[in-house]
Amino acid sequence: MAQTYDHQAVEAKWQAHWEQAGLFQIKEDSTTPKYYCLEMFPYPSGRIHMGHVRVYAIGDVVARYKTMRGFHVLHPMGWDAFGLPAENAAIEKGVHPNVWTQENVAYMKQQLRRMGLSYDWEREVNTSQPDYYRWNQWIFLKMVERDLAYRKRSAVNWCPSCETVLANEQVLAQEGTDGGICWRCESVVIQKELEQWFFRITQYAQELLDGCDRLTSWPARVLAMQRHWIGRSEGVEIDFPVAVPQADLSAIRIFTTRPDTIHGATFMSLAPESPLVEQLIAGRVEANSVRKFVERVSRLDKATRTAVDREKEGVFTGAYALNPFTQEQIPIWVANFVLYEYGTGAIMAVPAHDQRDFEFAQQYHIPIRLVIQNPDATLEPHALEAAYEQQAHAGTLVNSGTFSGLSVPDGKRAIGEHVETQGLGKRTVNFRLRDWGMARQRYWGTPIPMLHCEHCGIVPVPESQLPVLLPEDVPFTGKGGSPLKESPSFAKVTCPTCGGTARRESDTMDTFVDSSWYFLRYCSPQETQQPVNPHAAKHWMAVDQYVGGIEHAVLHLLYARFLTKVLRDLGLTTVDEPFVQLLTQGMVTKETYWCEDHRWVLPSDTSKEGGQRVCGQCGKAIVTGRTEKMSKSKKNIASPEDLCDRYGADTARVFSLFAAPPEKDLEWSDTGVEGCYRFLNRIWRLVHEQLPVLQEGSASSGSEQTPLLKDLQRATHQTIQKVTGDLDRDFQFNTAIASLMEFVNQLYKLMKEYPAKELSLVERAGWKSTLESLLLLLAPFAPHLTEELWQTIGHSTSISRQPWPVFNPELVVSDEWTIPLQVNGKLRSKISVPAGSTKDHIIGSAEKDAKLVECMQGKTPRKVIYVEQKLVNFVM
RNA sequence: GCGAGAGUGGCGGAAUGGCAGACGCGCAAGACUUAGGAUCUUGUGGGUAACCGUGGGGGUUCAAGUCCCCCCUCUCGCACCA
Numbered sequence: 002m003a004q005t006y007d008h009q010a011v012e013a014k015w016q017a018h019w020e021q022a023g024l025f026q027i028k029e030d031s032t033t034p035k036y037y038c039l040e041m042f043p044y045p046s047g048r049i050h051m052g053h054v055r056v057y058a059i060g061d062v063v064a065r066y067k068t069m070r071g072f073h074v075l076h077p078m079g080w081d082a083f084g085l086p087a088e089n090a091a092i093e094k095g096v097h098p099n100v101w102t103q104e105n106v107a108y109m110k111q112q113l114r115r116m117g118l119s120y121d122w123e124r125e126v127n128t129s130q131p132d133y134y135r136w137n138q139w140i141f142l143k144m145v146e147r148d149l150a151y152r153k154r155s156a157v158n159w160c161p162s163c164e165t166v167l168a169n170e171q172v173l174a175q176e177g178t179d180g181g182i183c184w185r186c187e188s189v190v191i192q193k194e195l196e197q198w199f200f201r202i203t204q205y206a207q208e209l210l211d212g213c214d215r216l217t218s219w220p221a222r223v224l225a226m227q228r229h230w231i232g233r234s235e236g237v238e239i240d241f242p243v244a245v246p247q248a249d250l251s252a253i254r255i256f257t258t259r260p261d262t263i264h265g266a267t268f269m270s271l272a273p274e275s276p277l278v279e280q281l282i283a284g285r286v287e288a289n290s291v292r293k294f295v296e297r298v299s300r301l302d303k304a305t306r307t308a309v310d311r312e313k314e315g316v317f318t319g320a321y322a323l324n325p326f327t328q329e330q331i332p333i334w335v336a337n338f339v340l341y342e343y344g345t346g347a348i349m350a351v352p353a354h355d356q357r358d359f360e361f362a363q364q365y366h367i368p369i370r371l372v373i374q375n376p377d378a379t380l381e382p383h384a385l386e387a388a389y390e391q392q393a394h395a396g397t398l399v400n401s402g403t404f405s406g407l408s409v410p411d412g413k414r415a416i417g418e419h420v421e422t423q424g425l426g427k428r429t430v431n432f433r434l435r436d437w438g439m440a441r442q443r444y445w446g447t448p449i450p451m452l453h454c455e456h457c458g459i460v461p462v463p464e465s466q467l468p469v470l471l472p473e474d475v476p477f478t479g480k481g482g483s484p485l486k487e488s489p490s491f492a493k494v495t496c497p498t499c500g501g502t503a504r505r506e507s508d509t510m511d512t513f514v515d516s517s518w519y520f521l522r523y524c525s526p527q528e529t530q531q532p533v534n535p536h537a538a539k540h541w542m543a544v545d546q547y548v549g550g551i552e553h554a555v556l557h558l559l560y561a562r563f564l565t566k567v568l569r570d571l572g573l574t575t576v577d578e579p580f581v582q583l584l585t586q587g588m589v590t591k592e593t594y595w596c597e598d599h600r601w602v603l604p605s606d607t608s609k610e611g612g613q614r615v616c617g618q619c620g621k622a623i624v625t626g627r628t629e630k631m632s633k634s635k636k637n638i639a640s641p642e643d644l645c646d647r648y649g650a651d652t653a654r655v656f657s658l659f660a661a662p663p664e665k666d667l668e669w670s671d672t673g674v675e676g677c678y679r680f681l682n683r684i685w686r687l688v689h690e691q692l693p694v695l696q697e698g699s700a701s702s703g704s705e706q707t708p709l710l711k712d713l714q715r716a717t718h719q720t721i722q723k724v725t726g727d728l729d730r731d732f733q734f735n736t737a738i739a740s741l742m743e744f745v746n747q748l749y750k751l752m753k754e755y756p757a758k759e760l761s762l763v764e765r766a767g768w769k770s771t772l773e774s775l776l777l778l779l780a781p782f783a784p785h786l787t788e789e790l791w792q793t794i795g796h797s798t799s800i801s802r803q804p805w806p807v808f809n810p811e812l813v814v815s816d817e818w819t820i821p822l823q824v825n826g827k828l829r830s831k832i833s834v835p836a837g838s839t840k841d842h843i844i845g846s847a848e849k850d851a852k853l854v855e856c857m858q859g860k861t862p863r864k865v866i867y868v869e870q871k872l873v874n875f876v877m
Numbered sequence: 878g879c880g881a882g883a884g885u886g887g888c889g890g891a892a893u894g895g896c897a898g899a900c901g902c903g904c905a906a907g908a909c910u911u912a913g914g915a916u917c918u919u920g921u922g923g924g925u926a927a928c929c930g931u932g933g934g935g936g937u938u939c940a941a942g943u944c945c946c947c948c949c950u951c952u953c954g955c956a957c958c959a
Contacts, residue, residue: 739900
């Protein structure tokens with residue numbers, strides 16, 4: 002018999018077999034419950050990496066497990082195939098993006114096949130193909146009809162390297178750089194004033210926020226990030242009359258969450274971009290200095306300007322407003338920290354109770370007036386060192402006219418009401434969430450189906466003319482904007498309304514649009530009348546388990562929730578939320594090696610000399626660097642292909658599930674992989690060594706019970722209980738596999754203890770059912786090996802279609818209980834008693850235990866604690 | 878600063894308030910071998926011991942890694958949002 006199993010031959014055999022049998026093709030079925038298991042689909046970059054191995058291994062175990070538990074499981078796969086790398090490849094290598102993408106898809110598909118994943122490939126989607134992206138266009142037109150897609154001119158994020166606009170969510174904060182950086186290429190993002198297409202996600206802000214409360218099976222931190230990103234705050238908008246009213250400007254509207262502090266508003270601040278600034282300064286002596294300030298501030302990118310530690314700066318406009326509550330004249334300033342996009346772009350400044358206003362007032366010597374007194378420690382109005390911002394404790398309004406004496410919450414309510422009844426403004430809600438700038442000035446994406454007509458303005462492409470295909474005749478130069486502008490066949494069209502000359506919109510859609518509804522397309526991938534067939538969506542939606550990376554906490558996962566609600570309102574689906582349960586898996590990391598002469602080095606370029614790792618080139622000592630996310634530049638990559646060649650897909654799957662709980666980072670370890678390979682080989686040998694035993698068994702030879710049978714049954718049923726529990730409770734794959742390892746270790750012991758020659762027929766049958774259970778429990782994790790061994794022991798149907806084993810609680814318990822004995826909570830001894838012993842019997846036996854007698858030194862315990870089947874504690 | 882999470886052997890990691898360290902890696906010894914980096918067996922938190930051990934300090938409890946209070950460190954996310 003071979004020492005190790007031929008994983009290459011076994012895996013290839015079963016992959017071919019499954020495919021031929023169409024084993025994983027799934028149809029709607031009303032006789033069993035449905036389950037929709039989905040992993041985030043990959044971008045076809047060229048090859049799969051260990052992160053893919055991990056996420057798809059997780060999803061596949063879930064899908065296979067649920068299938069064995071009796072669900073009919075939708076488990077599809079596809080390609081997030083639009084995106085910049087394809088266009089960059091075209092510029093660098095002269096390959097058309099479509100060719101490059103399709104080649105990558107073909108290669109990666111073959112790599113995924115090698116992992117033995119149970120996908121229904123009949124449902125494959127590819128977002129870069131017209132049969133998919135035409136529905137992006139269809140959805141866009143519907144959104145235009147409903148005013149959910151619109152154009153506006155505004156300051157937008159611009160990535161100079163990608164040469165395109167980015168949504169706010171796609172600009173990441175970066176330590177060390179002043180500006181935000183592009184989520185894709187990490188270039189510093191700048192601000193540009195442009196007219197752009199937007200999706201009105203803000204219309205759904207409240208619903209997106211409320212939905213978070215119902216997503217109880219999402220990780221708390223993802224929900225926290227979404228809630229924060231949406232950023233709801235309740236407050237009041239109030240008009241502050243301009244002291245000297247102008248024809249076109251009689252009042253300035255502000256937004257505040259602290260109306261209770263309005264009597265302390267001693268000045269106002271406007272955002273530098275606010276058009277009110279020009280109106281206020283026209284003809285004043287201050288005009289020049291204000292314009293200079295505004296120009297200087299707006300030259301800075303937003304991230305720099307709004308860095309929290311940045312000095313508060315401003316300039317006086319020369320104009321005054323009236324505080325509507327005190328009727329005082331207060332100066333109107335322009336301040337660098339006021340954001341034009343948030344609220345009304347203007348604030349009332351209350352230096353005593355807002356730290357920013359406080360710093361600003363100190364710098365420019367503006368009066369600070371205390372209007373909230375701290376009841377616990379009286380504040381001296383002239384000795385404030387910082388703003389008093391506390392709201393939670395019972396602050397009291399002072400210096401606030403008739404409102405003095407109210408608590409902060411009461412003051413908020415009363416002043417809010419007063420504002421409304423007096424017609425000074427209204428109570429309102431503000432969100433931090435901004436509309437989604439979703440146009441990209443690039444080629445490899447969905448063309449936005451709109452036209453610019455000389456006479457009619459912006460005109461939608463009629464639905465009957467969809468899809469608007471991406472033209473082939475475009476040059477990829479890498480210079481000067483979108484290649485679509487350069488395509489003669491694409492740009493010039495006839496206006497469907499007036500028949501005149503029109504220009505096609507040359508922007509394409511953000512690829513996040515593609516991935517915001519692909520999970521719906523999987524329900525009816527062949528549907529030709531609409532993005533998704535509503536009946537199919539009703540059957541399959543929502544996704545019961547979604548698996549993917551945490552990096553999408555506020556990008557993809559927010560956009561997908563938004564678009565699901567839009568499609569719901571279009572009548573295509575009935576669900577409010579697309580993903581019921583979410584698992585965000587951790588990164589795959591690995592040790593790094595650093596040589597002072599050769600920088601980061603590959604592990605294979607090092608050798609070990611007497612316990613010290615040295616550089617293969619220069620022989621100098623290697624410094625073991627941080628364990629980091631696998632990356633080419635750090636040279637700490639492990640290749641899935643090598644892994645499959647050397648150890649097989651089953652080993653890759655088992656290791657990536659065993660080495661860490663799914664949501665935590667997984668540190669790659671070559672020796673750990675070997676450990677998992679050993680484990681699978683032990684199973685292979687176990688089954689083959691017991692094969693002669695299995696062939697002669699007879700289950701029908703009576704109800705005879707032997708010590709071996711009891712041991713086999715107990716081990717089996719305990720393991721079924723443990724593995725099932727671990728999978729049902731939060732997918733604890735690592736402990737599930739650990740208990741399978743324990744099981745195998747026990748079976749090896751029993752195999753040695755009870756030689757094959759001496760086994761009775763019933764015992765042989767016991768071995769058979771034990772090994773069957775082992776294979777069934779392992780099948781979702783190591784599908785190829787278990788399929789092969791399932792056949793070896795005489796089955797002709799696929800193990801992946803067998804029902805999951807059920808444990809019998811009676812067979813889990815053992816004949817004996819081992820009871821730890823404690824004295825004052827410290828372990829002193831252990832005794833064995835027959836299972837089912839009474840409390841009195843156990844305590845009686847414990848009192849006779851030699852070690853315990855010694856510890857008690859003849860004294861009588863004050864108290865004896867007995868925990869059923871668990872322990873006895875003698876309190877002295 | 879705000880929010881989320883984490884701190885347990887040499888390492889990855891286990892523990893419904895009830896035997897801390899399951900399982901794996903590594904290491905050590907032995908067996909089988911011409912040989913093994915294959916396989917099998919045994920051992921492996923620290924300490925000679927009494928005992929001590931889950932980031933630190935308090936507390937609740939017969940019993941605390943687990944619950945409560947205070948503090949420290951690290952990771953991630955957001956960051957002048959009025």
